[in-house]
Amino acid sequence: MAHKFEIYKDKAGEYRVRFKYNSEVIFSTEGYSDKSGAKRAIESIKTHVGDAEIVDAD
Secondary structure (H helix, E strand, C coil), X not given: CCEEEEEEECCCCCEEEEEEECCEXXXXXXXXXXXXXXXXXXXXXXXXXXHCCCCCCC
């Protein structure tokens, strides 16, 4: 699979999610105190990304 979500623990001990495409990090989330928060973030992204507005800041 060329894309995936990864849950990892940062240096501060918080759980974060990063989305990778072809091994390149596309984005990462804020930190969560527990892994369940990171998992909820993934589910929220999957649910709402199709509705995301596109803004051209140019």
